[in-house]
Amino acid sequence: MRRIRLTLEYDGTNYAGWQRQINAVSVQQRVEEALRRVTGEDGLTVTGASRTDAGVHALGQNAHFDTGCRIPADKICFALNTALPKDIRATGSYEVSSAFHARFSALGKEYRYLFYAHPHASALYANLCAHVIYPLDTFLMNLEAQAMLGTHDFAPFAASGSVVKDTVRTIDAISVTENPPFITLRVHGNGFLYNMVRILAGTLQAVGTHKLESGAIARALESKSRLDLGVTAPPQGLTLMRVDYPRELTGE
Amino acid sequence: MRRIRLTLEYDGTNYAGWQRQINAVSVQQRVEEALRRVTGEDGLTVTGASRTDAGVHALGQNAHFDTGCRIPADKICFALNTALPKDIRATGSYEVSSAFHARFSALGKEYRYLFYAHPHASALYANLCAHVIYPLDTFLMNLEAQAMLGTHDFAPFAASGSVVKDTVRTIDAISVTENPPFITLRVHGNGFLYNMVRILAGTLQAVGTHKLESGAIARALESKSRLDLGVTAPPQGLTLMRVDYPRELTGE
Numbered sequence: 176m177r178r179i180r181l182t183l184e185y186d187g188t189n190y191a192g193w194q195r196q197i198n199a200v201s202v203q204q205r206v207e208e209a210l211r212r213v214t215g216e217d218g219l220t221v222t223g224a225s226r227t228d229a230g231v232h233a234l235g236q237n238a239h240f241d242t243g244c245r246i247p248a249d250k251i252c253f254a255l256n257t258a259l260p261k262d263i264r265a266t267g268s269y270e271v272s273s274a275f276h277a278r279f280s281a282l283g284k285e286y287r288y289l290f291y292a293h294p295h296a297s298a299l300y301a302n303l304c305a306h307v308i309y310p311l312d313t314f315l316m317n318l319e320a321q322a323m324l325g326t327h328d329f330a331p332f333a334a335s336g337s338v339v340k341d342t343v344r345t346i347d348a349i350s351v352t353e354n355p356p357f358i359t360l361r362v363h364g365n366g367f368l369y370n371m372v373r374i375l376a377g378t379l380q381a382v383g384t385h386k387l388e389s390g391a392i393a394r395a396l397e398s399k400s401r402l403d404l405g406v407t408a409p410p411q412g413l414t415l416m417r418v419d420y421p422r423e424l425t426g427e
Numbered sequence: 428m429r430r431i432r433l434t435l436e437y438d439g440t441n442y443a444g445w446q447r448q449i450n451a452v453s454v455q456q457r458v459e460e461a462l463r464r465v466t467g468e469d470g471l472t473v474t475g476a477s478r479t480d481a482g483v484h485a486l487g488q489n490a491h492f493d494t495g496c497r498i499p500a501d502k503i504c505f506a507l508n509t510a511l512p513k514d515i516r517a518t519g520s521y522e523v524s525s526a527f528h529a530r531f532s533a534l535g536k537e538y539r540y541l542f543y544a545h546p547h548a549s550a551l552y553a554n555l556c557a558h559v560i561y562p563l564d565t566f567l568m569n570l571e572a573q574a575m576l577g578t579h580d581f582a583p584f585a586a587s588g589s590v591v592k593d594t595v596r597t598i599d600a601i602s603v604t605e606n607p608p609f610i611t612l613r614v615h616g617n618g619f620l621y622n623m624v625r626i627l628a629g630t631l632q633a634v635g636t637h638k639l640e641s642g643a644i645a646r647a648l649e650s651k652s653r654l655d656l657g658v659t660a661p662p663q664g665l666t667l668m669r670v671d672y673p674r675e676l677t678g679e
């Protein structure tokens with residue numbers, strides 16, 4: 176048996192998220208079905224780095240699986256793409272050691288959140304961004320975002336119902352940039368709580384439209400209260416950009 | 428009766444092009460249906476600036492129609508968007524004089540053609556760009572493209588079956604730029620023959636992959652032969668960016 180690492184890109188619009196579910200089609204299910212077809216291994220399962228939500232996209236999802244098939248590792252992504260639907264693509268495949276685990280080996284992740292600030296929604300990019308009718312003050316948003324930097328207990332950024340015990344994470348890069356009508360939030364950290372980026376995006380949007388006073392993030396990190404933050408922004412604006420691993424484990 | 432100019436954006440993926448057809452849904456049909464609902468005028472028809480093909484997108488299509496409805500001109504786009512499908516948006520509406528005609532008043536147009544040069548197709552942007560498996564030499568492509576500049580008889584760039592008599596057009600701006608894996612062709616001119624931009628894109632792609640020798644465009648303009656050019660590139664890479672009108676006619 177060999178362990179294979181996959182890099183994956185998908186449009187999350189037509190899926191109930193990454194994770195396999197009953198009564199709904201997930202990205203994981205489609206990848207597993209395609210891999211079973213390609214390898215002939217009926218029991219093959221795939222482990223993803225991030226359980227992206229319904230409607231959330233990925234340009235740099237990572238996953239791993241074990242296989243006894245004889246296809247050269249770097250050719251598996253090409254074979255896989257012949258069996259995958261058009262809105263899911265394998266962008267790379269690498270043989271890795273059994274020490275590699277898509278989720279537990281991850282050192283960090285980067286997410287992008289795209290706003291489309293315009294009186295009218297976008298027809299062409301409707302599934303790729305969150306529509307905001309009012310102008311956004313990107314200077315204020317970028318300034319506000321910097322409060323995320325460093326190691327904090329991000330408990331107020333965890334969606335209710337989240338069961339994680341340790342809510343301390345480190346954010347080491349964050350920016351809000353503008354290319355009208357698009358406004359892009361990029362955030363990199365060693366890990367993210369469930370819905371953390373969407374709550375961050377909703378909070379920055381509220382600050383950017385002056386519905387929430389500047390300093391909301393610092394106040395929430397102090398008070399630990401979800402109520403000091405904005406609403407959870409919609410899923411379609413969110414894209415998982417990359418997952419970082421120790422260089423010696425990536426197989427690249 | 429007032430004449431109204433509309434600016435429109437659409438994702439052409441699910442449409443048989445701009446022009447109303449039997450047995451297929453067109454953008455024009457959807458816009459007319461929505462305007463009839465909003466104005467209550469059953470016979471209302473819309474005239475577009477450009478008859479974009481099936482699968483071709485628009486960020487800056489223009490159209491006009493005449494109406495006796497009492498909705499303020501600048502509010503029509505908002506009303507229209509409540510009745511349009513999500514992949515078609517009106518981005519503006521302006522009262523214009525009866526001298527304005529979306530097609531005949533146009534002074535120029537700009538198109539964009541997007542290539543996605545990568546071993547694997549894009550999942551996220553599949554409907555917005557043409558996938559090219561091999562690397563493209565964008566320096567060569569941009570150099571080649573400059574041969575389009577000026578006033579020429581572009582007959583070799585007209586799709587066979589095209590019935591236009593006068594095939595002389597003026598191209599006044601053209602560029603090929605790169606933001607890997609995206610390569611963008613932008614071209615502005617006073618008019619375009621049927622499939623002209625797609626034949627241009629296919630030719631530049633052939634030059635960029637060394638399938639066609641540099642100088643192909645100059646040779647074709649000299650020989651008048653379609654055979655000196657590349658194949659017609661697929662529709663999904665093409666987007667109508669803007670239509671220019673005399674400033675005094677736009678209603679803005």
